[in-house]
Amino acid sequence: MISNEAKSIRGAGDAEIVLQTDPVRMAFGRLATLFGAALLLGGCTNAGAPTIAMYGAYFPSWLACALAGILGAVVVRLIFIPLGLDDVLPIRLPVYVAVAAAIGFSVSLLGFGR
Structure with missing residues (x-):
């Protein structure tokens, strides 16, 4: 007996596969997929990634910010050692x-923030 919520498929031999087709679940699944795609693609814009032109090549700004952070941490450590805080x-x-x-x-916020 097949209800409105299930479809039956006959396979090879006597096996029978019943597929559930609940319209509410299908709508929720589609909505969740669309919401997930919108969430993942929400940061994509036509403006492009922030880049810095250095010596004829374009470097991503996060690389410069990471380098500034590392150098800043080294400077902070060099200050902490004589003070005894290290x-x-x-x-x-x-x-x-x-x-x-x-x-x-x-550096990212002050240099490249909007």
Whole structure:
């Protein structure tokens, strides 16, 4: 017996496969797929990626911000060593990574923000 919500397909032999075709589930699945695609493609614009022209080549701006963050963290460490703060830090690597990220994000916001 086949209801309105199921379709039956006869395979080879006596096997029978029943496919569920609930219209609410199908609509929800399509809506979820469209929402996911819109969410993933929401950042794509025609303006292009921010780039910096250096020596005739175009570099992405995040690369310059990462380099600024790393150099800034090195400078902060060179300042912390004579002050004695480097010895007091409980976990140095995560602290300096956070300092580098904060400097890199600040350079990105101030240099390339809208």
